[in-house]
Amino acid sequence: MTVKPISNIEFVHDDLYGIALEAVKKFVSKSDTRPILTYVSHAANGDMIATDSHRLIRIRGIHGFKEDYLVNPKSFMFAKGNFPETEKLSGIENHQATIVLTKEQIKLWLQLFKSINQTMTVLKDRNKTVKLCFAEGKEESVNVELGNHGIKMSMPCIATYPGFEVVSFNVEYIRDALEAHFKLNSEQLTFYFHGNMRPIVLDDDANVRTLILPVRTY
Numbered sequence: 001m002t003v004k005p006i007s008n009i010e011f012v013h014d015d016l017y018g019i020a021l022e023a024v025k026k027f028v029s030k031s032d033t034r035p036i037l038t039y040v041s042h043a044a045n046g047d048m049i050a051t052d053s054h055r056l057i058r059i060r061g062i063h064g065f066k067e068d069y070l071v072n073p074k075s076f077m078f079a080k081g082n083f084p085e086t087e088k089l090s091g092i093e094n095h096q097a098t099i100v101l102t103k104e105q106i107k108l109w110l111q112l113f114k115s116i117n118q119t120m121t122v123l124k125d126r127n128k129t130v131k132l133c134f135a136e137g138k139e140e141s142v143n144v145e146l147g148n149h150g151i152k153m154s155m156p157c158i159a160t161y162p163g164f165e166v167v168s169f170n171v172e173y174i175r176d177a178l179e180a181h182f183k184l185n186s187e188q189l190t191f192y193f194h195g196n197m198r199p200i201v202l203d204d205d206a207n208v209r210t211l212i213l214p215v216r217t218y
Helices: 017-026 103-122 171-183
Strands: 040-042 048-051 055-059 069-071 096-102 129-133 141-145 152-156 166-170 188-193 200-203 208-212
Touching: 017 048, 017 055, 017 171, 055 171, 096 103, 103 152, 103 171, 103 188, 129 171, 166 171, 171 200, 171 208
Parallel strands: none
Antiparallel strands: 040 048, 040 069, 048 055, 055 208, 096 188, 129 141, 129 166, 141 152, 188 200, 200 208
């Protein structure tokens, strides 16, 4: 039997849509308190947005739906609803570009934060909060400190002093953001800060923007 190739198929989504839908699973809410946040917004302009109210991801021009849909990335159920407005939350107009990673450094940071997460699991650190420390005049690295465990790691990058010395965040959130940028082929990644208690925005200046909320430490 001869199988004829199918040549009249028109694909709806971008080639990376499957990878994108897999990546955003970590950004949706795990709680049913706000059911709409367990879905991924597919905006009519082609953007995909997911958030659990502590972190967010926006992938530009990744799908081909011509109207707004909500998609559950785990059950693949489709729905309609008013997804929260996130455009202002993830804006960078008042932020300062402080850290820049090359494609190779994105991969390195991802591997390092995976290791940091595993280390904190071994240490039974339930909060998994790390500190990112800046030093004025040092532009080739920043330091990551693991809470009160006395462990410090130098992270290669291009960095400028942001006007504050320390910002704290959940290690799993930054790991998942870096993983999304890595899997979606970000060529470069810029961290934008606006103080140490405002959202941290990671943007590749192309298709992918992620956001994580910092953690207040005392």
